[in-house]
Amino acid sequence: MKKIYTIEDLGCASCASKMEDAIGKLEGVNKVAITFMTKKLVIDAEDGQFDEIIKQAGRIIKKIEPDAELRPYRR
Structure with missing residues (x-):
């Protein structure tokens, strides 16, 4: 699921890179990309683990940058 x-x-950008590296190491994550300029996180992970992976990703983001918030993308 992507x-x-x-x-x-x-x-x-340094924080974005740290976040991308840490999230990429989570079990069940196939691919992750964070673009600093657009503030987008694109994640491809196993369907059955996706909700837990997103929770963990949110915790990683907060640990690296406490003011940052993970939100669903809206066009």
Whole structure:
């Protein structure tokens, strides 16, 4: 399953890179990409684990940048 999220209040490209690396190491994650300029997180993960992976990703994001918030992407 592939979904797109927005990371609100993402402050720097270095933080985005750290987040991407940490989320990519989660079990069940096939691919992850965070683009600092657009503040988008694109994640491809196993269907059965997806909800838990997103919860863990949110915790990782908060740990690296406490003011950042993971939100569903809206066009």
